[in-house]
Amino acid sequence: MAAGTPRVFVSHLSGVPVFDPNGDQVGRMRDLVAMLRVGGKPPRLLGMVVEVVSRRRIFLPMTRVTGVESGQVITTGVVNMRRFEQRPTERLVLGEFLDRRVRLVETDEEVTVLDVAIQQLPARRDWEIDKFFVRKGRGGALRRKGETLTVEWSAISGFSLEQHGGAESLVATFDRLRPTDVANAMHHLTPKRRAEVAAALDDDRLADILEELPGDDQVEIIGKLKEDRAADVLEAMDPDDAADLLSWLPEADKERLLTLMRPDDAADVRRLLSYEERTAGGLMTTEPIILRPDATVADALARVRQQDLSPALAAQVYVCRSPDETPTGRYLGTAHFQRLLRDPPFTLVSSLVDSNLVPLAPDTPLPAVTSYLAAYNLVSAPVVDESGSLLGAVTVDDVLDHLLPEDWRETDFDSGEEVSGGR
The missing domain is CATH 1.25.60.10 (MgtE N-terminal domain-like)
Incomplete structure (x- = not known):
């Protein structure tokens, strides 16, 4: 793990409040959900079990967690209120890991898990279990005797994924x-x-x-x-x-x-x-990067760096009047990634927009969309309605999806990986 990445022990998170970005409490953290992985890799954290006001327990994905501290958890504010249901490949960290007896790999000595540390991976939104705080001997968490120590995930045995060829093992193999x-x-x-x-x-x-x-x-x-x-x-x-x-x-x-x-x-x-399927409106995504005219190059680059963006969507930002979600206010133009890199961070994106290209109309047919992308060497293009509002963006991968033969996804690709599990 990279230095400076905070480590949090899960016992300190039990019952802490969960807040949205406005400071309103969503609920309280009751457990963490992890998935075991093959190859000796530490378990990956999938999310948290949060108890909301109605005492309903819901699942909060780690991708929607922006901050984890001993005293609180901060979310993006987007919460699905459906009741949490544990799946076969999932493990509850507080409920299933703590007070469990395992063995030290080096000495084969039995120890009891008292606490589990989690850590966020450097430059990513993924979290994984990092270390275990254990007590030697057969005593549980309430027993005071016995030496305590903190060990790496790889230093213990007893949590291994069973290699029985079931769905759990196969899903863990797919994880990589x-x-x-x-x-x-x-x-x-x-x-x-x-x-x-x-x-x-x-x-x-x-x-x-x-x-x-x-x-x-x-x-x-x-x-x-x-x-x-x-x-x-x-x-x-x-x-x-x-x-x-x-x-x-x-x-x-x-x-x-x-x-x-x-x-x-x-x-x-x-x-x-x-929209008709084979038109710009039917092909587009409604979630391109949209910025207001007073946003800066620094703001734009921060958005472009988001991990879950495809390369095609990260290649440019679209500048529009408020609101900054589709359908927007008036579309002003496009600022390309290379241009953003050439200007100081404090520069307003409104001064960098390319407004010379006529955007696509939502009813533009697929052949015309293909020609547009090829003629102007673009990997993404804006789709704008008659009123001048940005509706979305068409990316080259969506265009290729409709140009290739219908069965192209059934082609066997050589990924360099072998997956077992059988039919």
Whole structure:
């Protein structure tokens, strides 16, 4: 771990308040959810179990946690209020790790886990279990006798993932693969096995993998999930990919899932569904980087550095009048990443915009979108309506998805990894 990255012991987090960015309390932290991994890697933290005012326990993904301290947890403010349900591959840190008897690898001596330390990975939003605070001997947490020591995850045994070929082992193996490679492996599983793996994956990971699967596999998997969970996964997908998936479902199923989704997410997807599939409006994403005219180059570069952005979306920012979410106020132009790098951090992005290119209209057909990107050497292009509001952006990867043969996702890619688990 890099020096300076804070380490937090989970016993200090039990019961601490969880706040949104405005300082309003969301609830209290009751546990952390981790997933064991193969290859001796420390468990990855998936999220937190938070008890809200109604005493309902909900799941808060670590990707929506912006600060973890001994006295409080800060979130992005986006909280899904559906009740938490533990999945087969998930482990509760407070509930299942603490007071557990394990062994030291070096001496085979039995120790009891008194506390667990978590740490955020450098330059990433991922968290993992870092160290264990243990007591030698057979006494539990209340016993005062016995030497205590802090050890690395690799120094103990007793938490190993069982290698029995089940979904849990397979999901742990998938953890080290890119979503495209996992999708390719899942495509070749039997439907039963594919459903087991999908049920064991967390929502964000499953969303990323669904986006890389052929359409019939997406429909099959989403159809076998509980409706509440299917809605959660759709919310975690990029809006354009969620719209594509929903467009393949029967109308009644599509409407039912849209109703279960958060209103803001459902609104974006409904807007995309209103456009013809092979047009700029049907291809676009509704979540490009949007900045107001008074934003600075430093603000723009901070947005571009966000880990979950695709390279195509990170290649430029779109400058618009308020509001800064699609559909925006008046679209002013595009500031390209290379131009941002050439100017001082305090420069206003409004002075750097390229306003010479005419943006795409939402009804622009796919061939014209392709020609536009090729002619101007762009990896992304703005889509603007008649009133001048930015609706979204078309990226080159979405265009390629519609230009390649329909079965291109079924091609076997050589990822350099071997995945076991069988059919």
